[in-house]
Amino acid sequence: MKTKWIIGIIAAVILVIVGIALFDRSPDQAEAGLIKIGVVAPLTGDTAFLGEGVREAMLLAKEQLGDTEYQYELIFEDDQLDPKMTASATNKLIDIDGVDVLVSFSSGSGNVVAPIAERNEIVHLGIASDPNVANGFYNFIHWTPPAEEARVFVEELEKRNISRLGMIVPNQQGAVAVADAVKERLEGTDIEIVNEQTINAGDTDFRTAVNKAKDGNPEIYLLFAFTPELEILGRQMKEAGITTPLTSIEAFELTEERDLFEGYWYVNAAEPTNEFNQAFNSRTGKNQTLGAPNAYDIFNLVVSVTEDEPQRPTPKDIAEGLKDVENFNGALGNLSVGENDIILSPAAVRIIQNGQPVTIK
Amino acid sequence: MAYLAHLGILISIFVMLSMSLNLVVGYTGLLSVTHVAFFGIGAYATAILLTMTDIGFFTSVVVGIIAALTSSFLIGLILSKFDDDFYALASLGFNIIVFSIFLNLQSVTGGPFGISGIDRPELFGFIFTSNVSFLALTLIALVALYFLSHFIVNSSFGRVIKAIRDDEKALQIFGYRTHYYKLTIFMISAGMAAVAGSFFASYITFIDPSSFAATESVFILSMVILGGLADNKGAALGAATIILLPEFLRFVGMPSDIAAQMRQVIYGLLLIVLMIYRPQGFLGKYRL
Structure with a gap:
C-alpha cells in the first residue's frame, strides 16, 4: 500500500514536470x-x-x-x-x-x-x-504616494477650519502608511489628533473602538478601513449615535454602500475619468x-x-x-x-x- | 529551471517545518497549533539582523534558534502541563500573542509593513543569489535536520516521547517526569522551525506578519496529517504534496475568469478525497 502511494506521488511530480515541459515557452521561443x-x-x-x-x-x-x-x-x-x-x-x-x-x-x-x-x-x-x-x-x-494624499487631506482640513481630528486605523500596511503620512503632515499645523483607535482588519465588531472614539470630541473622524470593515464601522458608528462627520482617504470611493457616507467629503488617491x-x-x-x-x-x-x-x-x-x-x-x-x-x-x-x-x- | 528550483526550495523549507512539527504532533501526540510562531521568530530574527546589522545569514540562523528555544522554553513550561484539547487551545493562544507582537511592535518588526530587502546568504564571498544555489544550501540544511530528527526518534529519548503519545499516565507511574520530555521535544521542534523561518526570510527577501498567522499553523499541520503522523518521510511527502498540488493546477487549462477559483475547488476536493481514502495519511501509522 505504501509503495502505491509513493508511486502515486512520484507520478504527480512527473506530471508537473511534463506539464511544465509542455507549456514551456521560453522568451526565445516566443512569437x-x-x-x-x-x-x-x-x-x-x-x-x-x-x-x-x-x-x-x-x-x-x-x-x-x-x-x-x-x-x-x-x-x-x-x-x-x-x-x-x-x-x-x-x-x-x-x-x-x-x-x-x-x-x-x-x-x-x-x-x-x-x-x-x-x-x-x-x-x-x-x-x-x-x-x-x-x-x-x-x-x-x-x-499616488501617501504623502500626496496627506498633503491634499490636510489642506482640506485647514480650509474647513477643522482643528480636532479623530482617526480609526486598521492594522494594515496601506492604511498605516497613509495614517503615518497624515500625522507627519499635521506636524506644525493647528490640527490635533484628539483620538486614535486601532482596529484589526478582518474583525466584525468594532463597538469598543467606536465608543472609545468619542473621547476628545473630534470634529471629524478619518476612517481608513476598506470594504467590508468600512461599512461595518459606518453602521456601528451610527448605532452608537455618532453624528460627527466622517471622512476617508480612498475608502469612500470604493464602497458599494455609499448611502452610509452621503454628504461626506474625502480624498481620493487620484480621480478616475x-x-x-x-x-x-x-x-x-x-x-x-x-x-x-x-x-x-x-x-x-x-x-x-x-x-x-x-x-x-x-x-x-x-x-x-x-x-x-x-x-x-x-x-x-x-x-x-x-x-x-x-x-x-x-x-x-x-x-x-x-x-x-x-x-x- | 528557476521555477523548478523555486518549488524545490519551498518544498525543502516546508519539509523542515512539517518534520519538526511531526516530532510534537506525530511522535509525542501533542496537538500543537503554534508552530508557525517559531517559524516566524526565526524569520524575523534573520530579517532584522540582515537588514539592520552587519551580521551574516548563518549567525542570524543561530540567533533565531536561540530566540525560538528561549520562547519555546517559556511557553513550553506552561504548555507541558496540559493535555489534548487544552494543549491545542493554549498553543493557539501563544500563536496569537506572537502574531500580535509581529503586527504591533512596529519599531522592530516593521508592523504591517513587514521587512523588505532581506539579503540572500553569503559564504566565503559567494552569494546564494540564484535559485539553484539557494536550493543546494536549503537541501544541506534539510538533510541535517532530517538526520537530527531521525536520531531523536530512534534514541531512548525518542522511545519515551512515543510512549507519552501512547499512554502518558502509565509512563508517569513508572517514574518518568513526562513534563520534562514534552518540554524538551517542544523546544527542539521550535529550534528546527526557526531554521526553516530563517531560510524562508532570506529566500523570499520580504516578510510581513501575514505569513505567520494562526491559519499557517493549520497549513503546516495539514502537511503532517496528510503525509502521515509519526513518520519523517510522511511529513516530507505531505509537505511536497501540499506545495506541488496548487502549482500543478496552475497548468490545467481553464478560462481565466474562473481558473483561480476552480483551482481552489479542485485543490480542496483532492485533499478531501485523500483524507477519505487514506485517513492516516500517506505513510502514517497513527490517527490524530
Whole structure:
C-alpha cells in the first residue's frame, strides 16, 4: 500500500514536470510580435474582489486597443496576497511563460516580485504604496504616494477650519502608511489628533473602538478601513449615535454602500475619468475597485512605450521607455514618471452626492 | 529551471517545518497549533539582523534558534502541563500573542509593513543569489535536520516521547517526569522551525506578519496529517504534496475568469478525497 502511494506521488511530480515541459515557452521561443504581460493578483481569498477589479480593468484596456504593431497577451496568476504564492506565481510567469512585463498588486506582493524582477531583468510595475517596490532599474510603482494624499487631506482640513481630528486605523500596511503620512503632515499645523483607535482588519465588531472614539470630541473622524470593515464601522458608528462627520482617504470611493457616507467629503488617491468609470461599470456592473484604474493605465502605458519601438523591444527598452513617460493621458488623468520611478497622479477631494462621488477640488 | 528550483526550495523549507512539527504532533501526540510562531521568530530574527546589522545569514540562523528555544522554553513550561484539547487551545493562544507582537511592535518588526530587502546568504564571498544555489544550501540544511530528527526518534529519548503519545499516565507511574520530555521535544521542534523561518526570510527577501498567522499553523499541520503522523518521510511527502498540488493546477487549462477559483475547488476536493481514502495519511501509522 505504501509503495502505491509513493508511486502515486512520484507520478504527480512527473506530471508537473511534463506539464511544465509542455507549456514551456521560453522568451526565445516566443512569437516575434507578441508581448506578454504577467499579472500577479489575489484572484481568490478575502481580497479577491480587488484582484478581480485589476483583472477586469486590464482586460478592458486590452479590448479597447485598436490596431497595434504588436500583439499583447495577459497572463493572470493568483497569489492570495500570500508571499510564498507570490514568489511561485512570479517564478512561473518568468521561467515558464517568458513574460516581458510583470504587474503586481499590493505593497506586500510588490516587495516579493521586485527583487525577482530585478534579478531576471524583467520590467515590473507595482500597484503599491511602499516606495521600496520601485527600487532598481526595472521596478516602477503606479500609485499616488501617501504623502500626496496627506498633503491634499490636510489642506482640506485647514480650509474647513477643522482643528480636532479623530482617526480609526486598521492594522494594515496601506492604511498605516497613509495614517503615518497624515500625522507627519499635521506636524506644525493647528490640527490635533484628539483620538486614535486601532482596529484589526478582518474583525466584525468594532463597538469598543467606536465608543472609545468619542473621547476628545473630534470634529471629524478619518476612517481608513476598506470594504467590508468600512461599512461595518459606518453602521456601528451610527448605532452608537455618532453624528460627527466622517471622512476617508480612498475608502469612500470604493464602497458599494455609499448611502452610509452621503454628504461626506474625502480624498481620493487620484480621480478616475468618467470614461473609465463608465466603461468599467458597463463591463462588470460594479463600481471600480482599488487599483483598477491603475491596472488599466499600466496596460496602456506598456502598450504606448512598446508601440514606439521599431523592433520588438527588450524589457530594458520598455523600462527605459517608461522612465521617459510624461503627460500620458490615462484613466487617472495626466501621468508622468517621477524621479523614483513612481508614476504620479494628482490626489483629488471628492464628496458623496446622491450616492455618487463628485469631485469638488 | 528557476521555477523548478523555486518549488524545490519551498518544498525543502516546508519539509523542515512539517518534520519538526511531526516530532510534537506525530511522535509525542501533542496537538500543537503554534508552530508557525517559531517559524516566524526565526524569520524575523534573520530579517532584522540582515537588514539592520552587519551580521551574516548563518549567525542570524543561530540567533533565531536561540530566540525560538528561549520562547519555546517559556511557553513550553506552561504548555507541558496540559493535555489534548487544552494543549491545542493554549498553543493557539501563544500563536496569537506572537502574531500580535509581529503586527504591533512596529519599531522592530516593521508592523504591517513587514521587512523588505532581506539579503540572500553569503559564504566565503559567494552569494546564494540564484535559485539553484539557494536550493543546494536549503537541501544541506534539510538533510541535517532530517538526520537530527531521525536520531531523536530512534534514541531512548525518542522511545519515551512515543510512549507519552501512547499512554502518558502509565509512563508517569513508572517514574518518568513526562513534563520534562514534552518540554524538551517542544523546544527542539521550535529550534528546527526557526531554521526553516530563517531560510524562508532570506529566500523570499520580504516578510510581513501575514505569513505567520494562526491559519499557517493549520497549513503546516495539514502537511503532517496528510503525509502521515509519526513518520519523517510522511511529513516530507505531505509537505511536497501540499506545495506541488496548487502549482500543478496552475497548468490545467481553464478560462481565466474562473481558473483561480476552480483551482481552489479542485485543490480542496483532492485533499478531501485523500483524507477519505487514506485517513492516516500517506505513510502514517497513527490517527490524530
